[in-house]
Amino acid sequence: MDLENIIAIRDIIRPPRKDAFDDVYIVYELMDTDLHQIIRSDQPLNDTTYFLYQLLRGLKYVHSANILHRDLKPSNLLLNANCDLKIADFGLARTTSETDFMTVYVVARWYRAPELLLNCSEYTSAIDVWSVGCIFGEIMTREPLFPGKDYVHQLRLITELLGSPVDASLGFLQSENAKRYVRQLPQYRKQNFSARFPNMSSEALDLLEKMLIFDPIKRITVDEALCHPYLSSLHDINDEPVGPGQFKFDFEQPTCTAEHIKELIWREAVKYNPDPPSQ
Numbered sequence: 363m364d365l366e367n368i369i370a371i372r373d374i375i376r377p378p379r380k381d382a383f384d385d386v387y388i389v390y391e392l393m394d395t396d397l398h399q400i401i402r403s404d405q406p407l408n409d410t411t412y413f414l415y416q417l418l419r420g421l422k423y424v425h426s427a428n429i430l431h432r433d434l435k436p437s438n439l440l441l442n443a444n445c446d447l448k449i450a451d452f453g454l455a456r457t458t459s460e461t462d463f464m465t466v467y468v469v470a471r472w473y474r475a476p477e478l479l480l481n482c483s484e485y486t487s488a489i490d491v492w493s494v495g496c497i498f499g500e501i502m503t504r505e506p507l508f509p510g511k512d513y514v515h516q517l518r519l520i521t522e523l524l525g526s527p528v529d530a531s532l533g534f535l536q537s538e539n540a541k542r543y544v545r546q547l548p549q550y551r552k553q554n555f556s557a558r559f560p561n562m563s564s565e566a567l568d569l570l571e572k573m574l575i576f577d578p579i580k581r582i583t584v585d586e587a588l589c590h591p592y593l594s595s596l597h598d599i600n601d602e603p604v605g606p607g608q609f610k611f612d613f614e615q616p617t618c619t620a621e622h623i624k625e626l627i628w629r630e631a632v633k634y635n636p637d638p639p640s641q
């Protein structure tokens with residue numbers, strides 16, 4: 363993936379032997395820090411809009427390639443001294459069409475969407491948007507929005523802020539058991555976002571609310587978020603590219619042997635470190 367807001371691979375160290383290696387060393391471009399460190403520091407956060415825009419711009423490219431990141435959190439967003447942001451750590455990424463890999467054990471708990479907490483095995487790119495909303499709120503408050511101790515506590519924190527979901531917003535749940543579980547949770551009224559986040563502008567609050575919608579079907583998309591008035595000073599449809607095509611994870615199919623995977627790794631390493639030309 364070739365985009366300024368996605369971490370770039372600079373090298374794949376070529377193993378000494380094609381037929382005998384157990385480790386792969388990948389060299390990425392050097393960045394200075396990550397968003398988690400910035401949020402926890404004492405320095406003022408004057409670039410929150412720019413950070414969010416870059417995150418969404420990178421995610422638009424990722425989603426256009428049919429990929430879910432599935433592990434967005436501040437520590438996976440790398441930054442340099444120029445405030446350039448790059449999405450990193452695609453270790454849990456999968457294509458949206460690969461239902462065989464739709465495990466719910468993805469995304470750090472604090473950034474995990476309700477559909478994952480409720481064991482919804484078929485989910486969409488909306489899970490990444492929820493994570494972005496959690497990150498956005500954390501940038502603005504310098505505290506995690508939903509620091510749950512376990513998945514039950516996590517759901518409680520979410521419903522305390524958003525209010526308990528009504529039946530009409532549970533259509534995304536295929537499991538009747540999951541629906542019954544949500545219905546028996548303690549009932550909460552939605553908090554006033556302007557009171558909960560007094561330092562955020564009305565436009566920022568509106569975007570945050572649209573990202574943190576319990577029902578993933580009604581949650582704002584990345585494309586819609588980029589067009590939101592909060593980002594109007596940065597949004598440029600002509601400078602928000604999509605990927606060149608649909609990405610496939612064929613190498614993770616059960617029919618793909620270890621030997622074949624090694625062959626694929628070797629080919630990639632040779633692209634970065636080809637054989638020297640013969641004399």
